[in-house]
Amino acid sequence: MLGGTSEARALALDLHGRPGLRVISSLAGRVSRPALPAGQVRVGGFGGADGLAAWAQAEGVRAVVDATHPFAQTISANAADACARTGLPLLRLARPAWTARPGDDWRPAGSLDEAAGLLRRGALWSRVFLTSGRQGLSVFAPIEELWFLIRCVDPPSGPMPARREVLLARGPYAREAERALMQRFGIDVLVTKNSGGPLTEGKLDAARDLGLPVVMVSRPAPAPGVASVADVGGAVGWVLARAPRPGPAPAGSGAG
């Protein structure tokens, strides 16, 4: 299982200890003190699709669930490539995207670059709440005219906006706390990736409460031709359908 998400942890917890199954969760190793899934865990990159295919064969992997974050595009493409080459069944588990509700003022962006362009053109905005994560901050670095509240799990490095405050925090985030945070920092626009899921959607409710616009970065296209499910239950069913069935009890072993 390729992980790094709450869904991956829930799937590992459900499958761990089931007879006939050995579940190995793989984490990229990006964040310090990651929440660890139940069962066996390995950490670090594989070395591209070749490395992933070789590792899976060495470990006797029989099926792969890609439960990585919807924006983790490279590892998903590598999984599709490695599984196609080795003939391994692959399932994509990706939580549904958020959809706008009445009262939302979403400004769609196809990428972080597009989001940065929208900010520069939004002449009325001056204070940005940027929640798109540590990676990709460099595209906002040239924006000198706006102030940023940058929230991430671990301290960011590399180019980032000069006028900023960095807030280190790990979700989940509740609606009321998000609203209070946006008010305290005088935020007038929120920037987020469309990650989906309940753990971080409090910021969307808060933005709606406050009448703030949201620059919503849409997801990258999924790897073509890969079966997918949107919930953990669907992934459990998919795995169990491929798990070896316990063999019949040996003759004479029944209660006598």
Ligand code: NAP
């Ligand atoms: P990415 O751009 O798709 O992947 C970059 C490289 O990181 C991959 O080529 C692979 O290295 C390694 N990698 C990524 N996920 C891995 C995993 N589960 N196990 C082993 N190696 C992995 O990924 P990313 O966007 O940096 O995300 C990294 C991890 O953080 C993912 O596991 C994802 O679920 C989690 N995450 C991402 C985001 C996000 O917004 N992107 C948000 C929350 C959590 P090799 O080529 O060497 O194998």
